[in-house]
Amino acid sequence: METLRVTLTGRDFFLNLKNPVLTASGTFGYGLEFMPYGDLQILGGIVVKGLSLVPREGNPMPRIAETPCGMLNSIGLQNCGVEAFLRDKLPLLPADALPVIANLYATSTGEFGELATVLAAERAIAALEVNISCPNVNEGGSFFGQDPRMAAAVTAAVKKNAGAKPVIVKLSPNVTDICEIARACEAGGADMLSCINTLSGMAVDLAGRRPLLAMITGGLSGPAIKPVALRCVWQVSRAVGIPVIGIGGAQCAEDVLEFILAGASAVQIGTANFSRPDAAFRIVRELPAVLEKYNVTSWDSFRGSLQTA
Amino acid sequence: MPQPILAQLTVTHVEPLGGIDAQAAFFLMRLTLPPWDGWKPGQFIMLRPAGGDAGRLWGRPFSICRADDANLCVFFQARGRATMAMAEFATGTILDAWGPLGNALAVEDDTPTLLLAGGVGIAPFVGYVHAHPRPENLIMEFGHRMPLPCYPFEGIRTKISANAHREKEAGDREGFLHLLDDRIRQFSAEGLVLACGPTPFLEAVQTFSLRYKARTQLCLETRMACGIGACLGCVVKAALPPKARPDRKMPEKYAPPGSAARAEYHHVQTCICGPNFWADTVSLR
Ligand SMILES: Cc1cc2nc3c(=O)[nH]c(=O)nc-3n(C[C@H](O)[C@H](O)[C@H](O)COP(=O)(O)OP(=O)(O)OC[C@H]3O[C@@H](n4cnc5c(N)ncnc54)[C@H](O)[C@@H]3O)c2cc1C
Ligand SMILES: Cc1cc2nc3c(=O)[nH]c(=O)nc-3n(C[C@H](O)[C@H](O)[C@H](O)COP(=O)(O)O)c2cc1C
Ligand code: FES
Numbered sequence A: 001m002e003t004l005r006v007t008l009t010g011r012d013f014f015l016n017l018k019n020p021v022l023t024a025s026g027t028f029g030y031g032l033e034f035m036p037y038g039d040l041q042i043l044g045g046i047v048v049k050g051l052s053l054v055p056r057e058g059n060p061m062p063r064i065a066e067t068p069c070g071m072l073n074s075i076g077l078q079n080c081g082v083e084a085f086l087r088d089k090l091p092l093l094p095a096d097a098l099p100v101i102a103n104l105y106a107t108s109t110g111e112f113g114e115l116a117t118v119l120a121a122e123r124a125i126a127a128l129e130v131n132i133s134c135p136n137v138n139e140g141g142s143f144f145g146q147d148p149r150m151a152a153a154v155t156a157a158v159k160k161n162a163g164a165k166p167v168i169v170k171l172s173p174n175v176t177d178i179c180e181i182a183r184a185c186e187a188g189g190a191d192m193l194s195c196i197n198t199l200s201g202m203a204v205d206l207a208g209r210r211p212l213l214a215m216i217t218g219g220l221s222g223p224a225i226k227p228v229a230l231r232c233v234w235q236v237s238r239a240v241g242i243p244v245i246g247i248g249g250a251q252c253a254e255d256v257l258e259f260i261l262a263g264a265s266a267v268q269i270g271t272a273n274f275s276r277p278d279a280a281f282r283i284v285r286e287l288p289a290v291l292e293k294y295n296v297t298s299w300d301s302f303r304g305s306l307q308t309a
Numbered sequence B: 001m002p003q004p005i006l007a008q009l010t011v012t013h014v015e016p017l018g019g020i021d022a023q024a025a026f027f028l029m030r031l032t033l034p035p036w037d038g039w040k041p042g043q044f045i046m047l048r049p050a051g052g053d054a055g056r057l058w059g060r061p062f063s064i065c066r067a068d069d070a071n072l073c074v075f076f077q078a079r080g081r082a083t084m085a086m087a088e089f090a091t092g093t094i095l096d097a098w099g100p101l102g103n104a105l106a107v108e109d110d111t112p113t114l115l116l117a118g119g120v121g122i123a124p125f126v127g128y129v130h131a132h133p134r135p136e137n138l139i140m141e142f143g144h145r146m147p148l149p150c151y152p153f154e155g156i157r158t159k160i161s162a163n164a165h166r167e168k169e170a171g172d173r174e175g176f177l178h179l180l181d182d183r184i185r186q187f188s189a190e191g192l193v194l195a196c197g198p199t200p201f202l203e204a205v206q207t208f209s210l211r212y213k214a215r216t217q218l219c220l221e222t223r224m225a226c227g228i229g230a231c232l233g234c235v236v237k238a239a240l241p242p243k244a245r246p247d248r249k250m251p252e253k254y255a256p257p258g259s260a261a262r263a264e265y266h267h268v269q270t271c272i273c274g275p276n277f278w279a280d281t282v283s284l285r
Helices: A032-037 A083-094 A109-122 A148-161 A180-188 A221-237 A253-261 A281-294 B079-086 B118-131 B168-189 B199-212
Strands: A006-009 A014-017 A021-023 A046-049 A064-067 A070-075 A100-104 A127-131 A166-172 A192-195 A199-202 A217-221 A244-247 A266-269 B005-017 B026-032 B046-048 B060-063 B071-077 B094-101 B113-118 B138-144 B161-166 B192-196 B216-219 B237-239 B266-269 B274-279
Touching: A021 A221, A032 B005, A064 A192, A064 A217, A070 A221, A083 A100, A083 A109, A100 A109, A109 A148, A109 B266, A127 A148, A148 A166, A180 A192, A180 A221, A192 A221, A199 B138, A217 A221, A221 A244, A221 A253, A244 B274, A253 A266, A253 A281, B005 B071, B005 B079, B026 B079, B046 B071, B060 B079, B060 B118, B071 B079, B071 B118, B071 B274, B113 B118, B113 B168, B118 B138, B118 B192, B138 B168, B161 B168, B168 B192, B168 B199, B192 B199, B199 B216
Parallel strands: A021 A046, A021 A266, A046 A100, A100 A127, A127 A166, A166 A192, A192 A244, A244 A266, B113 B138, B113 B192, B138 B161, B192 B216
Antiparallel strands: A006 A014, A064 A070, A070 A217, A199 A217, B005 B026, B005 B094, B026 B071, B046 B060, B046 B094, B216 B274, B237 B266
């Protein structure tokens, strides 16, 4: 393949990436943490930790647990707040050479809209990714991402204020029919979708008869969820007409190709960043050889080319 | 602080300490030296078998016990899945390692310094006493459960004045706590206290330090996934220096009770803001 470059052509706006390898929100800090371990500029882009309008302390400890081929987290969206991010972190990122995608967390459509307004004004932000796996305080705390009506409304609220930034809506797998939510987000104006967020799960300490997380339940990530993520990408990419970004358990360049084969246009590397802080950089470096090995000559012909018959 | 690096290190030796009596639960592991710019006592390193760890995704944090021209040394207790596997590592096993991570223990050349160690918490003090420019200013009180040869104590005793206290039965603990109380009081006026060990031990040290206004650093152990500040899984509640505090000018309407906009203590990552915290700035509960 001559170039790894890929363009995600959204409904209204596109995202041009030098390669399809992104990092997943909450697993790559604000990007700065990884500077000692690789050149950020070789990445297709980074998605930073979920940002809210005000700083959040997150949930009580313990809030991570290691599980077979995976991990649970209930961080509770601890973050420095959008203002501190824009002031203290973003200027330190090489945003001219690296698409920096902001991940939005809020608990009402109004707040989502406000966040989008703040971020849309920022030249160094390449796109907005909307985390809809969060509770809507105005609707009894039920999750935006579990109700097609609320998912569409929150997409529209962000879209309305996002200016010329592509809007990516990040889907939750904790639903009966992910395609229904995907279509609702598309109808709400999403430029692209990303899937999946973590799967709801729990782990217990048998001897102590206690849950391993203070919040009892948390989100499962890592290779354990890759089959679920692949299934979701496969289904969603066939249900909508906008690009899909695959997330869930990708650990190596082969995994990236598997997601693209299933229909993804790009892939986010998440929990793998914890296993080795250069994981995402390494995947980018390995990509050309793996493309050659599997005889992939263009993204467009390879994407979604899974032979099912 | 030296920049952390990621490197592949080779296990050169894993030596059980203390022998059969202790059911070989304590080990010194020697590794090839990472090509780093150096490290400071109190810092730690993340270790994970290269190429995967039987379905375990995280590296594990270990205090850097010592490093010389050729070797990096880690002292560990086999107490769970990863550390039990580490005890079995053959010479030649390759590990992914990233570090040095975290902050260093305070070094004040001319200040009388009391080192308080509990069990495997002795690890960072091995390097500390060897690197300290005036070891005659150091005194150690070491509390332990297993026989003394299980721990790298002798090497410390050859450098500084060090006393070991074994907890064999319930009453021994009481005695050790009294000793801690006494010692911390003695060092409170002009000294420095450094403590590393299990959380109940650190809680006791913190209580006495606050009581006597002793300047004390506590080396915390929390579960870690990344070791580099990215996952936010290792946080403790700590009072930050003003410039590091999140912005307080956020609109109050968005600040729920207990949120950063209102709280005085904040969740900070043990791996990058610690693992060594001043006792009067951190909440252990
Ligand atoms: C900065 C730092 C420095 C450390 N230095 C050393 C050292 O020099 N030598 C040493 O032996 N250990 C050290 N530890 C603790 C060491 O990281 C844990 O013992 C190790 O991660 C356990 O892994 P495991 O898979 O064997 O245990 P698991 O199977 O994960 O757990 C076994 C038991 O250990 C407890 N545990 C797991 N992780 C930790 C942790 N990070 N802190 C406290 N308890 C834990 C669990 O709750 C459980 O009870 C340090 C920890 C930190 C954060
Ligand atoms: C510790 C941790 C924190 C996360 N924080 C966020 C977040 O702030 N916003 C978000 O949209 N997703 C968050 N996620 C979900 C990841 O971005 C990703 O969707 C999920 O982990 C699945 O991918 P993986 O298996 O490659 O990790 C987080 C995941 C982990 C493990
Ligand atoms: S271990 Fe990940 S933030 Fe500290």
